[in-house]
Amino acid sequence: MxxxxxxxxxxxxxxxxxxxxxxxxxxxxxxxxxxxxxxxxxxxxxxxxxxxxxxxxxxxxxxxxxxxxxxxxxxxxxxxxxxxxxxxxxxxxxxxxxxxxxxxxxxxxxxxxxxxxxxxxxxxxxxxxxxxxxxxxxxxxxxxxxxxxxxxxxxxxxxxxxxxxxxxxxxxxxxxxxxxxxxxxxxxxxxxxxxxxxxxTLETAELVKLTNNCHTDVIYSFGNEVARYTESLGLDPLEVIRATNLDYPRPDIAKPGYVGGGCLSKDPYILISGADRANYPLPLIRAARQVNEELPVHVADRLVELIGDTEGKTVFVLGWAYKGWPPTDDMRGTPIAAMTPAFEAAGLTVLGHDPLVGAEVIRRYGGEPVDLAAGFAAADAVLVITDHPQYRALDVDSLLPGSNVTLVYDSWRVLDGSRVTGHGVRYAGLGYEPAEAGR
Known part of the structure; x- marks a missing residue:
């Protein structure tokens, strides 16, 4: 042969x-x-x-x-x-x-x-x-x-x-x-x-990529669904998820967090578009995408409500790329794009910082770029959007004293909450809003 x-x-x-x-x-x-x-x-x-x-x-x-x-x-x-x-x-x-x-x-x-x-x-x-x-x-x-x-x-x-x-x-x-x-x-x-x-076939290979990313979107949406529910119950989603996952021989529940990027923010729609032509509506994938897209809007609304009187107030946003780990400068599907309208409607001044995203991009998305020290010094509230390593290493003991910050909303819970509240500052995160600390 x-x-x-x-x-x-x-x-x-x-x-x-x-x-x-x-x-x-x-x-x-x-x-x-x-x-x-x-x-x-x-x-x-x-x-x-x-x-x-x-x-x-x-x-x-x-x-x-x-x-x-x-x-x-x-x-x-x-x-x-x-x-x-x-x-x-x-x-x-x-x-x-x-x-x-x-x-x-x-x-x-x-x-x-x-x-x-x-x-x-x-x-x-x-x-x-x-x-x-x-x-x-x-x-x-x-x-x-x-x-x-x-x-x-x-x-x-x-x-x-x-x-x-x-x-x-x-x-x-x-x-x-x-x-x-x-x-x-x-x-x-x-x-x-x-x-x-x-x-x-060609079609099998096309569906492999879409299946990978849509499955990821669904997994993340479940963790976000848990967080939305714990918020209404006054529970800690990370405590619930840690206890759920610990040594339990089933698939782990994902930690709540924003879902963006060039793939997860569009691939479900690419799959849905083809499925519609095949007369199957993909209800689970549609619902997952809705949960994940609503999360940054919900957080922006909650931040405004937790601040209270927003007149003349400033929020310092840490993390403008769609994710912080692994670090990237990619703005596709970034949470801040969905949040900015709520901040503008509330009359908040928005300051911004990201280790990789340039100043001109931060301005394009509605923020004024500043360094970490200047941002904390000028802010009334701090919103941590990504889990970039630089934010995990923030020294809140040096940044919070003498500032006007009354609220830190730490989306990924990368900071030490007890250190934040130790300065009389309220600490919150996705699905986690304990009672306000006295200041």
Whole structure:
């Protein structure tokens, strides 16, 4: 029996230099691939061409600094002559009105590949898409241009702050249009990851990514549901959850917290959109998303109520990225976006701090950037939104004395509550509002 030798796929194009494309570019360059990154934004191209990533992710800057101009090349289009594999990593956002996914970027990427490359190129969809989109949006554009195509779907499943490690350690799921496409896809990602998971169809691979993220959204929503209930009962959700989980041989209950980011804030809607067309409404996933989206609005309303008379008052918000651990500067799905309207309606002045988010971004979201000392000195209330390590290490014994702070709302309970109340300051958190301390 003669086994057909697979072509070596070492010259790779990655279309879309957002988080998914950027991290994949770095990981593949580090593994010896020649990577041609494509983006349409001049500022992104200018920064990357100088070896300076425009997105924070541990390890990325070092890789780009080492390989830009040697293994990493960036441009507004794929190189002349095409590439061995073209990987689509463009954004697939959902609109605010109906939460329907926008697939125009996906279509444009497929059209660009069809123009520059040929049927010998392996086309990989890495973007998160509704089930069926690879076959319905990407494939027809390739077939119209080439007559035949090699196509796989290989979803990205990393977490911010650990992407470079997870890209080589996590199993890479690959679904192919046909057997030849699948073999090529496995060969491509076999040079990146030690573990491959071939699946039977493009649609199976598409649903894997959506299932991962929607399951996470549901898990987090349950912890948030518990916290909303303990708030009404006057109980401590962390005490309830710790006792629930301790040495109990069932799945752990998640700690309550905000759920945002580029994936969890939109992927449920991408799944729902496809399910609606299949006439199944996904009631659990819809409900989970509603619980998680309502949480920051609820916290903002509670903060206003706990402050009381808000006239002339100032709130100091710590944490503007959507999460603090692993640290990120990503503002997609950030809780502060949903909170700001309540603060504005109450007439509160908002000060802001984040170890990674720039001053201009804080201003864009309605806050005035300050350092920690100035924020505590000027504030009447402090709202800790993320569990960034810098906030876990806050010395409240030096920041609270002499301030006008009467309330610290510590969403993730990263501070020592007894130290806060020891200064006569009320301490609260998600689902946790003990009686006010006398001051």
């Amino acid at each position: 003669v086994t057909e030798e697979l072509p070596e796929l070492r010259r790779v194009g990655i279309i879309g230099m957002g988080y998914v494309g950027l991290t994949l570019t770095a990981a593949m360059a580090d593994k010896g691939y020649q990577v041609h990154g494509v983006d349409t934004q001049p500022a992104v191209l200018d920064s990357l061409s100088q070896g300076r990533p425009h997105i924070f992710e541990p390890g990325i800057e070092d890789v780009f600094g080492e390989w830009t101009g040697r293994r990493i090349f960036v441009s507004n289009e794929l190189p002349e002559g095409g590439v061995d594999a073209a990987i689509i990593c463009v954004s697939t956002p959902v609109n605010e009105a109906g939460h329907e996914p926008y697939l125009g970027n996906l279509a444009a990427a497929a059209e660009h590949i069809a123009k520059v490359c040929g049927p010998e190129t392996l086309v990989v969809v890495r973007s998160t898409v509704p089930v069926g989109a690879t076959r319905a949006v990407v494939l027809p554009r390739l077939l119209d241009a080439w007559g035949s195509a090699r196509v796989v779907m290989a979803p990205e499943r990393t977490i911010q702050g650990q992407a470079l490690r997870e890209l080589v350690e996590l199993p890479q799921v690959v679904g192919g249009l046909d057997e030849e496409s699948l073999r090529l896809g496995l060969a491509l990602f076999g040079g990146l990851s030690a573990q491959l998971v071939p699946v039977s």
